[in-house]
Amino acid sequence: MGSTATAALLLLLLAAVPAVFAVTFKVGDTSGWTSGIDYTTWVTGKTFRVGDTLEFIYGPSHSVSVVDKAGYDGCDSSGATQSFADGNTKINLKTVGTMHFLCPSSGHCLGGMKLAVPVLAAASSPATPSSPPSPPLSPRSPPKTGSPLPSASPPANGTPESDESLTPPPSPLTPTLSPSPPNAASKGVMSYGIIGAAMILMYGVTA
Ligand SMILES: [Cu+2]
Incomplete structure (x- = not known):
């Protein structure tokens, strides 16, 4: 041979x-x-x-x-x-x-x-429990992931040898936790400012 x-x-x-x-x-x-x-x-x-x-x-x-x-x-x-x-x-x-x-x-x-x-x-056993990479997080995650597809992000930072099931969960979680508090806080401040400005304008108009 x-x-x-x-x-x-x-x-x-x-x-x-x-x-x-x-x-x-x-x-x-x-x-x-x-x-x-x-x-x-x-x-x-x-x-x-x-x-x-x-x-x-x-x-x-x-x-x-x-x-x-x-x-x-x-x-x-x-x-x-x-x-x-x-x-x-x-x-x-x-x-x-x-x-x-x-x-x-x-x-x-x-x-x-x-x-x-x-x-x-x-x-074949470790492949079964994998896959659900939490799609409901997509509206808040774009700034860090960059790609529109949620399935494309795990391979980028994950290791090629390890199971796919282990790497994806941590990465989508971290970007969602950090941006949400500042966003909510800044939106709250902005809405207060808008309400305050509106009240001042109304007082100016009525006075
Ligand atoms: Cu023999």
């Missing part, structure tokens, strides 16, 4: 990570599931979530056994809950926790052909 194909595959994986959609991880990448690969290194830096899929691609001399931590640590597949030998095994990550795999072929696990994958909760 060419390096361009690998790069394209990596780009696809990177593009899919921030999305809500599930990710399929090809175990060992282009090497697949085989001897001589450090799968601890392969796991490092990757984030596995419930809903993602592991794909094991391997030759006839290998297999995949799903074991517990003791089996993983001791390279013992006797207690395997599942075993596969079809050459292309897809494992759906369904629960939070660490999943353990090994190759039961003699000596392969001891040679490093084993895999421990930490599975985190699905990423």
